[in-house]
Amino acid sequence: MGSTIYDIARKAGVSIATVSRVLNESDRVSADTRLAVLNAAESLGYHPHTSARNLARRKSDVVSAVIPMMTNLFFAEVLRGLQDRLVESDYQLIVHSARTLDEVDSQLERALNRGQSDGVLLFSSPIENGRARQLAQSGLPVVLVDSFHPDLDSVTTDNRLGGEMATQHLIDLGCKRIALVMANPKSRPSVDRRDGFLRIMKTAGLELPPDFIVSSEDPLHHGYSEISGRQAMESLFKRGKVPDGVFATSDVQALGVIRAIQDAGLRVPDDIRVIGFDDMVVSRYVGLSTLRQPRYEIGSTAIDKLMARIDQSSRPVSHTLFVPHLIERHTTTRSGAAAILGSFNEFLPGVTTAEVQADVSGNGPGKAR
Amino acid sequence: MGSTIYDIARKAGVSIATVSRVLNESDRVSADTRLAVLNAAESLGYHPHTSARNLARRKSDVVSAVIPMMTNLFFAEVLRGLQDRLVESDYQLIVHSARTLDEVDSQLERALNRGQSDGVLLFSSPIENGRARQLAQSGLPVVLVDSFHPDLDSVTTDNRLGGEMATQHLIDLGCKRIALVMANPKSRPSVDRRDGFLRIMKTAGLELPPDFIVSSEDPLHHGYSEISGRQAMESLFKRGKVPDGVFATSDVQALGVIRAIQDAGLRVPDDIRVIGFDDMVVSRYVGLSTLRQPRYEIGSTAIDKLMARIDQSSRPVSHTLFVPHLIERHTTTRSGAAAILGSFNEFLPGVTTAEVQADVSGNGPGKAR
DNA sequence: ACCGCCGATGTAAGCGCTTTCATGTCATCA
DNA sequence: TGATGACATGAAAGCGCTTACATCGGCGGT
Numbered sequence: 001m002g003s004t005i006y007d008i009a010r011k012a013g014v015s016i017a018t019v020s021r022v023l024n025e026s027d028r029v030s031a032d033t034r035l036a037v038l039n040a041a042e043s044l045g046y047h048p049h050t051s052a053r054n055l056a057r058r059k060s061d062v063v064s065a066v067i068p069m070m071t072n073l074f075f076a077e078v079l080r081g082l083q084d085r086l087v088e089s090d091y092q093l094i095v096h097s098a099r100t101l102d103e104v105d106s107q108l109e110r111a112l113n114r115g116q117s118d119g120v121l122l123f124s125s126p127i128e129n130g131r132a133r134q135l136a137q138s139g140l141p142v143v144l145v146d147s148f149h150p151d152l153d154s155v156t157t158d159n160r161l162g163g164e165m166a167t168q169h170l171i172d173l174g175c176k177r178i179a180l181v182m183a184n185p186k187s188r189p190s191v192d193r194r195d196g197f198l199r200i201m202k203t204a205g206l207e208l209p210p211d212f213i214v215s216s217e218d219p220l221h222h223g224y225s226e227i228s229g230r231q232a233m234e235s236l237f238k239r240g241k242v243p244d245g246v247f248a249t250s251d252v253q254a255l256g257v258i259r260a261i262q263d264a265g266l267r268v269p270d271d272i273r274v275i276g277f278d279d280m281v282v283s284r285y286v287g288l289s290t291l292r293q294p295r296y297e298i299g300s301t302a303i304d305k306l307m308a309r310i311d312q313s314s315r316p317v318s319h320t321l322f323v324p325h326l327i328e329r330h331t332t333t334r335s336g337a338a339a340i341l342g343s344f345n346e347f348l349p350g351v352t353t354a355e356v357q358a359d360v361s362g363n364g365p366g367k368a369r
Numbered sequence: 370m371g372s373t374i375y376d377i378a379r380k381a382g383v384s385i386a387t388v389s390r391v392l393n394e395s396d397r398v399s400a401d402t403r404l405a406v407l408n409a410a411e412s413l414g415y416h417p418h419t420s421a422r423n424l425a426r427r428k429s430d431v432v433s434a435v436i437p438m439m440t441n442l443f444f445a446e447v448l449r450g451l452q453d454r455l456v457e458s459d460y461q462l463i464v465h466s467a468r469t470l471d472e473v474d475s476q477l478e479r480a481l482n483r484g485q486s487d488g489v490l491l492f493s494s495p496i497e498n499g500r501a502r503q504l505a506q507s508g509l510p511v512v513l514v515d516s517f518h519p520d521l522d523s524v525t526t527d528n529r530l531g532g533e534m535a536t537q538h539l540i541d542l543g544c545k546r547i548a549l550v551m552a553n554p555k556s557r558p559s560v561d562r563r564d565g566f567l568r569i570m571k572t573a574g575l576e577l578p579p580d581f582i583v584s585s586e587d588p589l590h591h592g593y594s595e596i597s598g599r600q601a602m603e604s605l606f607k608r609g610k611v612p613d614g615v616f617a618t619s620d621v622q623a624l625g626v627i628r629a630i631q632d633a634g635l636r637v638p639d640d641i642r643v644i645g646f647d648d649m650v651v652s653r654y655v656g657l658s659t660l661r662q663p664r665y666e667i668g669s670t671a672i673d674k675l676m677a678r679i680d681q682s683s684r685p686v687s688h689t690l691f692v693p694h695l696i697e698r699h700t701t702t703r704s705g706a707a708a709i710l711g712s713f714n715e716f717l718p719g720v721t722t723a724e725v726q727a728d729v730s731g732n733g734p735g736k737a738r
Numbered sequence: 739a740c741c742g743c744c745g746a747t748g749t750a751a752g753c754g755c756t757t758t759c760a761t762g763t764c765a766t767c768a
Numbered sequence: 769t770g771a772t773g774a775c776a777t778g779a780a781a782g783c784g785c786t787t788a789c790a791t792c793g794g795c796g797g798t
Binding site: 014015016017018021028029030033052054055056057058114115 | 745746747750752753754
Binding site for chain 2: 047050052053054055060062069079080083084092094098099107113114115116137255281282
């Protein structure tokens with residue numbers, strides 16, 4: 001209930017140093033004393049005191065993750081990737097979740113306290129210079145996930161490329177008037193996806209009517225929400241703009257977009273094609289086309305990187321960029337195919353059996369059979 | 370980068386005791402010294418050393434949550450409830466996730482280390498006596514979430530009642546041959562839901578053919594998986610059993626059940642009605658009827674309870690039981706209505722606008738309008 | 739029998755902070 | 769003017785652990 005190594009030492013008739021040695025399985029201790037100590041510890045129900053140990057060792061075996069909870073699902077999935085690696089590695093995870101971009105600052109501040117953790121994973125947050133300096137000054141190993149700064153290790157999806165792929169896909173489908181529904185313009189991933197969009201639109205020589213880019217100012221979830229996507233679309237309609245394709249910078253927003261389209265009496269994909277980004281679990285069921293991020297891999301890669309830097313702080317900075325994967329589903333099919341899929345899969349429109357199976361086993365897109 | 374209160378003390382020309390006082394905003398310190406200390410700290414980029422502070426104070430301001438990651442979504446949502454309370458309270462969260470029931474033990478062991486956290490939230494795990502003793506012996510405050518033991522604080526959904534409600538609902542719909550698809554029989558919630566099911570079946574005087582209860586032995590996610598639901602249903606079909614209603618003890622499993630039914634060339638709800646449990650985010654989109662657990666409230670209530678016990682360890686044990694809420698959607702409609710809904714909501718079958726909105730704002734079931 | 743060495747163990751100095759208690763300094767009151 | 773606090777500050781003792789460094793037998797070698 002509160003026994004210390006002193007208690008064990010007394011009970012086993014040795015010094016605390018010996019107890020410590022036994023408990024850390026480190027130095028050579030005679031078999032007899034080892035046994036005696038182990039027995040004493042057992043019978044006392046000894047649990048080491050983490051803070052004391054960390055203080056003495058200058059190591060906490062904890063990593064902290066600062067996560068703006070934009071999208072629950074994105075978050076949950078990446079976290080799983082983290083955990084699977086973490087469990088094996090004897091590290092523990094402290095989660096600092098921020099509800100808004102502003103909260104990120106205070107949570108980061110806490111994560112940077114010395115002795116609390118051996119490294120920090122910073123998610124989806126813009127790194128302006130102040131922050132970069134703050135991170136550097138703290139001296140703590142940091143890995144950016146889903147954002148970028150030249151001086152810091154990072155692992156991200158190639159959001160710009162993803163934006164290009166999404167846009168190209170809509171164009172290939174014959175869309176001419178494509179609208180972009182963005183999240184909060186402060187959110188780096190959203191901005192990158194936009195840049196990809198712009199680039200392809202320009203390359204394709206497609207006209208981009210004013211107001212065809214709508215962004216959300218909603219600080220909550222950084223605009224990555226169903227409601228924000230819906231409002232964006234409604235505001236388009238209100239101004240009399242009707243695109244024939246929409247690229248939403250996230251799946252959650254895409255869901256809102258679809259809802260607004262349906263409420264306006266139009267149909268997806270017949271009147272308006274819609275594509276999102278992320279490939280949330282839900283997207284499969286809804287038949288939403290999207291760009292899949294390898295979230296699980298992102299998580300585990302981030303951990304690997306962080307551990308590597310903890311071990312060797314001088315190692316060169318590295319950036320890992322995952323290529324997103326285009327998932328074509330119902331919301332971007334040509335009309336004919338859509339009808340067939342729709343009736344075949346009454347409940348899981350646009351999902352093939354193979355895909356469901358693949359997702360369950362967690363191995364990326366399954367082979368059609 | 371690694372400055373201590375000694376550095377600050379030297380720079381400000383005071384003793385470390387004074388520095389500590391200033392930093393803890395506690396005792397009275399003259400305005401001048403306070404300012405001097407604060408400046409010194411600022412200019413040194415001081416961050417307190419958490420372990421040292423915790424050791425001295427005998428308090429860590431951390432709570433740990435031991436979570437078997439059965440269902441990502443369930444987990445994610447409850448975690449949000451936790452976090453929202455936590456952020457306000459200056460506490461931090463350590464997540465110990467377990468992939469299997471066995472891993473729970475080792476994770477719990479770690480969570481029980483002294484000095485690591487001030488309290489533990491133990492999720493969805495069976496508490497046999499060994500474990501109960503272990504928890505008691507550790508002396509750490511513990512709150513059970515989604516499981517029960519008379520001697521420990523807990524907050525759960527009334528799973529038995531939920532099982533009753535689900536079963537009664539199927540019966541009200543005219544089902545006569547109802548099958549039960551369970552998760553791992555070691556999972557307490559699943560067992561409780563089964564008990565509710567059995568009770569109503571008995572009360573209603575309905576015959577329960579042998580083999581109409583199928584459970585999963587899959588340790589991964591405790592059988593709370595799409596694949597497990599699917600296999601359960603397939604095994605029923607293989608033995609030539611065709612129920613007219615299925616109660617799955619979780620939504621993920623229900624999704625697998627639906628898939629299997631469709632693969633067998635049958636239709637939901639026309640041939641077989643299906644109801645799940647949890648009300649995951651996905652369920653809304655799929656049109657799955659279910660019993661909603663107030664996950665968010667569960668999370669925040671659990672935190673409140675834990676904090677209360679941390680403050681006063683002698684307080685009486687209390688159990689909070691949330692009543693689940695029946696959500697009727699497509700999978701349990703009578704056939705006529707189903708057709709209408711199905712065509713109206715091509716993408717979001719069985720979802721009304723009001724519901725989507727309610728869920729976005731996070732306020733439970735919305736009023737129909 | 740003496741020296742040196744090695745393996746097993748103990749001693750004690752921190753790790754960076756909080757906190758009690760003692761000390762010192764004034765303003766206050768009789 | 770000296771006793772009396774009130775208040776600001778410092779000295780020092782931990783918190784429970786790790787880890788150099790010192791110590792102590794006993795061993796083989798000569």
